[in-house]
Amino acid sequence: MGHPEGSLLHWLYTLHILPSWVPEVVPHSFVVIVLLVIVSYLATRNLSKIPSGLQNFMEWTVEGLENFTVDTMGPMGRRYTPFIGACFLYILAMNLYGLIPGMKAPTASLNTTVAMGLSAIVAVHYYAIRENGLKRWLVHFVGDPIWLAPLLIPLHIVGELARPLSLSLRLYGNIFGEETVIAILASFSPILLRLAGVPLLALPTQLPMLLFAIFTSFLQAIVFCMLVSIYIATTIGEHHGDHGHEGGEHEYDLLVDAVPV
């Protein structure tokens, strides 16, 4: 965590297994993917009607993710739970993985977060075209009064381009800043017992920040997924908006209407 090149997987580069142009976070994110695959394989290996242990935990997780998307987007969010839930679990696992000493959070590098933001925005527009058709999706760029189109089309395009930029930069900045603060706090640590130049006992001055980092890892994963689900809901549901406002009280409950994005 301290030195940017000094993670536990650096031997892949010194032994020339990986070429030097591959960023060091790539093997780390592969480790995260393999861990997630192994855990889900173990949880679904012996499925039983009355879940216990790991299967129980995973069912609770999936149910929580489904409630999250339904709370944010309404009943249509159930269809997008797989994508948003996969984003959530992957980002959360990557953030928490960086807190293990000697490991490097893949989200603390722009290489990972730009990929996440771009794939999220491609998925948003894929869903929008699938739900509304290509014609309606193009009309959504034009805007309401047709004579304002020369002004509104560049505005919409810039707005769409700003979404992956803000998603990826927010995730990267938060996790990178958190890791930098942990590294700085760890360097403050007074070494209490030193034997022949080798430190034996050091105060864990970074411990409070590590505990706070667990919270921010959850928070950044939640924020990423909430923004992606709001983007999906607003890009798909523009033509539902009219009767939604006349419709009744239950529409007002949705977070999509409460947060101006």
Added chain:
Amino acid sequence: MFYLGMLGLAVGLAVPVSVLSAAMAQGKVGVATIEGIARQPEISSRLQTVLILTMALIESLVIYSC
């Protein structure tokens, strides 16, 4: 060296502007949420979700400027 000194001066003058304004915005968000919860305690869970989201959005502006 002169360039680095000027850079340090500029960063030291520019970052506090964003930090101060974000702190004021977050204070406003917190005050509004507490007032809302005090008036209607039954919607506190929804308000907390919006609070966390808004706080994160404001905070990310500071991170952009850094």
